[in-house]
Amino acid sequence: MNDQQNLSPVNIQFLGTGDSMGVPRVYCNCAVCEEARSGGVNRRLRSMLLLKGLDGDNRADDVTLIDCGPDWGRQMEAAGLRRIRRILITHAHFDHIGGLIEWADACRWTKEKGIAYAPQEVIDEIKGRFPWLDRWIEFRAADEPLQFGSWTVSCWRVYHGHNGYAYAYRFEQKSTGYAWVYCSDSIGLDESQKRPMMNCELIVLGTSFYKEPYPFHTRSVYDVKEALELLLELQPAEMLLTHLSHDIDSTRNYELPAGVHFASSGLERSLGGNRA
Template identity: 70%
Template sequence: MGATEAGAPGPLELRFLGTSDSMGVPRVYCSCTVCKEARETGFNRRLRSSLLLDGLDADGGATLIDCGPDWGRQMEAAGLRSVRRILITHAHFDHIGGLVEWADACRYEGRKGTAYAPAEVILTILDRFPWLERWIDFMPCDEPLRLGSWTIRCWRVHHGYNGYSYAYRFDQEETATSWAYCSDAIGLDDGMKAPLRGCRLVILGTNFYEEPHPYETRSVYDVKEAIELQRELRPGELLLTHLSHDIDLMRDYGLPAGMAFAETGLTRRLGGSAKPE
């Protein structure tokens, strides 16, 4: 077992602070229908993907999955002034671009934050930003990690043309509750799919409804492929994030039961005495 932090079993609240792909919506250069609507009414406006975990352990304090360049705006929108720890999926800019701002916030508060990530991801981050260690403790989580009543495991997944990423699975043994976060993946083999089985909730990245680009140039599942994956994995619920400007949240795509697009501010409560929403 990896590092441990004490805590009592309880419900965990998940809140989506951002649900966009790497470029955000609207694209500054784009005048498509979705980007126009995002500028005018904001329903499709979305920041880079990030998930807030509240109640992960009894000590309190916010935990995030990923820290992209929209971190400051997301914190302001969520009414948060500090974050205790961050889990990092991979070292692409849209997932780590906010670490510099977080480090500065930690410096101002006179305390160090904690970032958990696989060892190879930490090495990549510190190769680019070696001074981040002054205000962030980077902790490898290649072995299972225990935070409160949750056991957290990560595993490497195909990120297509963009190399690799990591997914995270959370298990609360006392309530037999499991959920997983897999924001950047495509073409998962059976071994990579295995930890996604038996989950009450799976959060999966999908850039397009049906991506038009050649498969060898792609890096994330599309929605039609996610539908097939849902049929195979049969999670209690499948929420789609990492959405490009191809996805119009005002449109009815006829998604199957148990599947939905994640919108900014969407919450789910899992584990403890909470009933799934």
């Protein structure tokens, strides 16, 4: 087998980097929301990630999403996408699954059944709320590692604080050990939950605030200060911060360490593959 020759990179693109409410907030006239309202860099749709080339077959339709929030239609249009092959789902909160209804309707009209991967408990929650979705979306359990091309994809349960639980995804090319992680909704991870995030080139982590002022027991996502502590412990080559609220001002210089950046809509990375 020529596994080394067949290794292909996956290209990721952020289609949304906002938290559960997005930016601007309808009710808010803070400086960040006003800048976003004028079409500025702080305008953020709900967090969603596009992956191209996960199967490594160079097909134009080799596209995958992580999550499917209520901004799905606008995000698809902005990315120039008319169809999506599959979606990986992190958890069943509305800002991560609200677009499944629109996707199912698109699948109905195109007569192309979509495939959604998620842990079984997440699938059960979704189908409990929307029992008719499986007419046009095939739900497949992701409790065991999945294989797409040269990429092994595994997920694990992470603490989501006051909001319960979510799942993070690790993407790894076993023959080279190249790995990256997407963990949009988590806080206070214990050692077992942090272990799959070690030895990664990239960690995409959700951080809604720079320094969240509310009591810990009421919170659900890391803040930037805590993410930087996690960075020192896990030491990825790069950390991209997503799931950003209107507390984060992308026009401001936060003097983040080298390799740490706030993700923005349209930001792309090429990950893995043969790197001579």
